[in-house]
Amino acid sequence: MDKEVDPSVLAAIDEMRLSGPRLTPVEIVAKMGVFDARDKPFEHAWLATGDNVIATIWGEYVSVAAGGRWFYLESLDAQRRPGGGVRSAQQAQRAKDRLALLKRTFDAGQGFRAVLQTNRVAIAELESNKSAKVSTRVRDDAEWHVASWEPEQQLAVLVRGARGWEPTEADITAAKARGGVAADDDADAAPAGPTTTDAVQAAAMAYVMGHFKGYGYNAEDVTSKALGYDIEVSNAKGAMLLKVVVKGTAPALPTFALTPEESLCAVREPLWRLLVVADAGSATAAHKIYKPTEVDQAPGFQRKA
Template sequence: MDKEVDPKVLAVIDEMRLSGPRLTPVEIVAKMGVFDAREKPFDHAWLATGDNVIATIWAEFVNIGDGGRWFCLESLDTQHRVGGGVRSPQQIQRAKDRRALLKRTVDAGQGFRAVLQTNRVAIAELESNKSAKVSTRVRDDAEWHVASWDSDQQLAILVRGARGWVPGEADIQAAKARGSVPVAAAGDPAAAAAERSASREEVQAAAMDYVMRHFKGYGYNAEDVSSQKLGYDLEVSNAKGAKLLRVVVKGTSTGVPSFRLTSEERASSAREPLWRLLVVADAIGTAAQHKIYKPSEMEQAPGFEPLD
C-alpha cells in the first residue's frame, strides 16, 4: 500500500505515473517487449525480446541507503510467502520462474529492467489475500542489477543504478525488518498443519466447492456430474441452458501438490470440444485461486503428473 512506501520512492513513482501514458499493468509489460504478457498477468518476472529480463519491484520493499541509493532484499526461498506461510504450487512455480530469470542475469553479468509497483492491500498479504492486486505499476527507466546472490542464506540484494555499491549491514537489517524476507516458520501453525494433513479427497472436495461457487457467482449453472464417470466433473451452462464448458476439476495444496488425469478424463479431452481442465491451487487454504487449461495446455498446469 502507498502508506508503506518510502515517501521519496513514492514521489518518484507518482512522477512517472503522471508523466507517462495511461496503460494497464499488463500493457506496460507488453510494451516493454513481453509478447505473452496477457497470458502471464500474475507473473513477477518475464523474458522480453532481446533476452532482456523484466522483474517487478514492490515499492513497499524498496529501501534508500547511503547516497540515496535504492535497494531491496530478494528472498531466494521459493517455498514460503513473504508474509509467512507455505506457498501454493502455483505461487511456488512463479517464485521459481522469477528466481531463474534473476539468476540468469547474474550468470550473464547483466542488469535487468524493472517495473515499480504498489499493492492494493498491505504488502504482508501479497500472497495470502485474494484482494491483493497491483495498485500502481510504472516502468523504471533506471537499470537494476543483482548486487549480491547468497544461496546459502537464501538472499539476494537488488540495487538500482550503477554497479559497485552494496548496502551496509545496518541498512540490510533495517530492510529485513520491513518484511521482504519471509520467516519459514511464520504464519498460522494450525492452518499450515491443516493444509499438510488434508487428504486428496478433502482437497478435491474443497476444489469442487470453490468451483461451484465461482461459476454460480457469475450467474452460470454448474451441475456436478462426477458420479457419472463421463470424463469431466461439471457441466457449465448459461441461463438459457446452453452448454458452455465441461470441466475437470483438480485441487492442489501444500500436502497434495500434484494430480493426475484418469484415462476417462484423457479420453474425454480428446473427443469433447467443450472439455477444460480447471486447477484450484491452495484449495484448502485462504488464498484459493484457479486457472483453466485447454486440452493442448493441460500438461503446463502446475502439479500435473503424466501417466507412468
C-alpha cells in the same frame, strides 16, 4: 499499500506515473517487449525480446540507503511467502521462475528492467488475499542489477543504478525489518526439499523443461517412450538440437546412475547429453550439461557395476 512505501520512493513512482502514458499493468509489460504479457498477467518476472529480463519490484519492499541508493532484498526461499506461510504449488512455481530469471542475469553479469508496483492491500497479504490488486505499476527507466546472490543466507540483493555499490550490513538489517524475506527464526519452519528419488526427478524435469522453454526452444518430455533419454529439444523450425537425459540431486539424494538404456544411447546417439540439476526442487537449483565423454565428471554420478 502506498503508506508502506518509503516517501522518496513513492514520490518517484508518482512522478513516473504522471509523466508517462496511461497504460494498464499488462500494457506496460507488453510495451517493454513481452509479447505474451496478456497470457501471463500474474507473473512476477518475464523474458522479453532481446533476451531482456523484466522483473516486478514491489515499492513496499524498496529500501533507501543513507546515500539515497535504492535496493531490494530478494528471498531465495520459493516455498514461503514474504508475509509468512507456505506458498501454494502455483505460487511457488511463479517464485521459482522469477528467481531463475534473476539468477540468469546475475550469472551473465547483466542488468534487468524493472516495473515498480504498489498494491491496494497490505504487502504482507499480497499472496494470501484474493482481493489483492495492483494500485500503481510504472516502468522504471533506471537499470537494476543483482549485486549479490547468497544461497547460504537465502538472500539476494537487487540494486538500482550503477554497479560497484552494495548496502551495508546496517542497511540490510533495517531492510529486513521492512519485510520481504523470512525472519531468521523462521528458517527452520521452511519445508524441506524433495527427499524421494521420484520427487527429485520430477523437480529436475520441471526445471529442465522450464529452462529450455525459457530460451524459446521446444522441449518434449519423452520419458515414457524409454528411448534412453528424457527430453527432446528442438528449435522453432523443428530441427532436433539435443536429446537430454535429466538427473536431479538433492541434499537427501546426492547421487545418481544411468540406466542400461541411457548408457547405450550415449554411445550411439550424437545428440545425447546428460543434464544434472543440483539442489533440484529448491530455489537455488542449478544445472550443468555433459557430453557422453564427460559423464564421469558429473558430481554425484555412480557407475553401475
